[in-house]
Amino acid sequence: MPDHRPQAPVPVPLSGTVSRADDHAFVQRLIRTLDPAHPAPDRLAADLLARFGSAGMMLSAHVGALDEVAGRGTVMPPLLAVAREAALRLYRGRVRRTDVLSGQAGLEAYLQACMGHEVIEQFRVLFLDEGFHLLADELMGTGTVNHSPVYPREIMRRALRLGAARLVLAHNHPAGRAEPSGADIEMTLRIAQLGRLMRVEVHDHIIVGNGRTLSFRAAGLLG
The missing domain is CATH 3.40.140.10 (Cytidine Deaminase, domain 2)
Incomplete structure (x- = not known):
């Protein structure tokens, strides 16, 4: 049975190098947040990172490529597309604020x-x-x-x-x-x-x- 208990926040560095473990913890947390009923968030996080290399590259991936990893018909690719748009808006805001x-x-x-x-x-x-x-x-x-x-x-x-x-x-x-x-x-x-x-x-x-x-x-x- 999936564990629906609230998960502790995963600290994600805002600067410096993000480790593979940091990325895995973040992606796993994201999957649990977007799809609490997912049966294997740990395995899916590993599969996504193996395919795209990093959490950042995963969030920038095309929905079709996400489908190939997460499976067609699942809720993850469209929800990750929403997360991608949120990330792009944050990036765009930073670019606007700095030269x-x-x-x-x-x-x-x-x-x-x-x-x-x-x-x-x-x-x-x-x-x-x-x-x-x-x-x-x-x-x-x-x-x-x-x-x-x-x-x-x-x-x-x-x-x-x-x-x-x-x-x-x-x-x-x-x-x-x-x-x-x-x-x-x-x-x-x-x-x-x-x-x-x-x-x-x-x-x-x-x-x-x-x-x-x-x-x-x-x-x-x-x-």
């Missing part, structure tokens, strides 16, 4: 949560003010498993409308590798060139793979 220069790790974690497990390619733009604070985070294109349409003039038109001074471009590679293609580099340089004409700086372009990110700025690819 991108001081919060690069948090920004990349947020983008990983947004896009890391998407099964089609997406192109997002984060519009920033002079102080590197977030004005808007907008999905500017979706496509296929390896391509999303990008329209530089539309990006600049939106930047001017928002009064943005800088941009962070981001797109995901559903195959998992975060290395840029020649087309990625060419497209980024084209947007940056147009931005210079409009006095809007492309501060960075971040590619998101499954558990990996690559910053064009850090890699010296912005020209």
